Amino acid sequence: MVRTTRLSGRERRQDPVIYLDYAATHPLTPLALAAYQRAAAVPGNPASIHVAGQAARELLEEGRAAAAAALGVSPLTLTALSGGTEADNQVLLGSFPEAWEGGGQGHLITSSIEHSAVLAPARALAARGVAVTFLEPQPGGLIDPQQLREALRPGTRLVSLHHANNEIGALQDVAALAEVAHTGGAKFHTDAVQSPGVAALDLLGWGVDYASFSAHKWGGPLGVGLLYVRRGLELPPLLLGGGQERGLRSGTQNAPGLYAAGLSLQAAVAAQPQTHAHLRALNDQLTARLSGEADLHANHTPAGSPKVASFTAQGADGEALLMNLDFAGVCVSAGSACSAGTMQPSHVLLALGLNDADALATVRLSFGAATTPQEVEAAASALVAAARASRL
Numbered sequence: 001m002v003r004t005t006r007l008s009g010r011e012r013r014q015d016p017v018i019y020l021d022y023a024a025t026h027p028l029t030p031l032a033l034a035a036y037q038r039a040a041a042v043p044g045n046p047a048s049i050h051v052a053g054q055a056a057r058e059l060l061e062e063g064r065a066a067a068a069a070a071l072g073v074s075p076l077t078l079t080a081l082s083g084g085t086e087a088d089n090q091v092l093l094g095s096f097p098e099a100w101e102g103g104g105q106g107h108l109i110t111s112s113i114e115h116s117a118v119l120a121p122a123r124a125l126a127a128r129g130v131a132v133t134f135l136e137p138q139p140g141g142l143i144d145p146q147q148l149r150e151a152l153r154p155g156t157r158l159v160s161l162h163h164a165n166n167e168i169g170a171l172q173d174v175a176a177l178a179e180v181a182h183t184g185g186a187k188f189h190t191d192a193v194q195s196p197g198v199a200a201l202d203l204l205g206w207g208v209d210y211a212s213f214s215a216h217k218w219g220g221p222l223g224v225g226l227l228y229v230r231r232g233l234e235l236p237p238l239l240l241g242g243g244q245e246r247g248l249r250s251g252t253q254n255a256p257g258l259y260a261a262g263l264s265l266q267a268a269v270a271a272q273p274q275t276h277a278h279l280r281a282l283n284d285q286l287t288a289r290l291s292g293e294a295d296l297h298a299n300h301t302p303a304g305s306p307k308v309a310s311f312t313a314q315g316a317d318g319e320a321l322l323m324n325l326d327f328a329g330v331c332v333s334a335g336s337a338c339s340a341g342t343m344q345p346s347h348v349l350l351a352l353g354l355n356d357a358d359a360l361a362t363v364r365l366s367f368g369a370a371t372t373p374q375e376v377e378a379a380a381s382a383l384v385a386a387a388r389a390s391r392l
Helices: 030-040 051-071 084-094 097-101 116-127 145-151 174-183 255-270 272-290 318-327 347-351 356-360 373-390
Strands: 002-008 011-019 078-081 107-111 131-135 156-160 187-191 210-214 225-229 296-298 308-313 362-366
Touching: 011 373, 030 051, 030 255, 051 078, 051 255, 078 084, 084 097, 084 116, 084 156, 084 187, 084 210, 084 225, 107 116, 116 131, 131 145, 145 174, 156 174, 174 187, 255 272, 272 296, 272 308, 272 373, 296 373, 308 373, 318 362, 318 373, 347 356, 356 362, 362 373
Parallel strands: 107 131, 107 156, 156 187, 187 210
Antiparallel strands: 002 011, 078 225, 210 225, 296 308, 308 362
């Protein structure tokens, strides 16, 4: 049970809430907090050559090594940056550098249900002359490798398809998709932000060229991300400056953040089998509990990531639905939290065939290791009541 401050008129009070928004942000784990505090007590800049700077450098590299061990890759393949959005932009924009010099060339393949951190740079590239293909998902949100095969062309330079979808939990067959991309001579990137600690990862076995990660999705600190770049590949930097991170990402390195991110990632990956089983039981419990509600429709699939459940309250006003759940002490999201506040229909749900009204009346509930069956039951009852109170 998470405790948070809620506002009521001009008063502030501490109310216990049911936090079911782990896909937006996983609460900072005690391990990550302790690691961050330990590293933050070291005053040096990792680029400084004095003893304090080298102490900070050691913590930075210890965090990178822990993350690399958790992902089964070399520390030399991991670049520390600010999060999944920067990592996605680095790969997409860095793969088509001439687009920023007045003449976009080449071909990019992605899908219509990617995170906005992929879709936005893809559209920016398209506006500058790069040919971009947006694959449409099959029922359940999957991209068929044959779809990708048919979309490849001689100029295809990059394929960017996520692993675990952040709204409906669809899990792509990354290994098969990467293999198809490579047969066409293209590099393969996957946004794996929602995967660590929940779904099994095998970057080397999958054969991916690039992968994006964000620490706050597994209980690490906000504002810390990792970009995996397969050995032998290079990307041009987006940020120019002191040449940190082997020249790919200039700027003073966040040693406390990466140290905490690496240690917490190692813990999350080690606990992944148990966490997956726990989340699967919670997801199944919620889905079964709401299966008899005629006006609540599930959008997630049983074969997807157990972290995410998505329900449409048909005929409900989406904004009222969220407010009523919040009043009941249940924290959820409308689609992706990265688009929160806009109250625009989710592009993922629209791509799956929902109309605007149903997409707006959809909530995403997402679980973590600390979520209990009792909280899931209470949230289910609250969702049913909120849906009835929110119908037009």
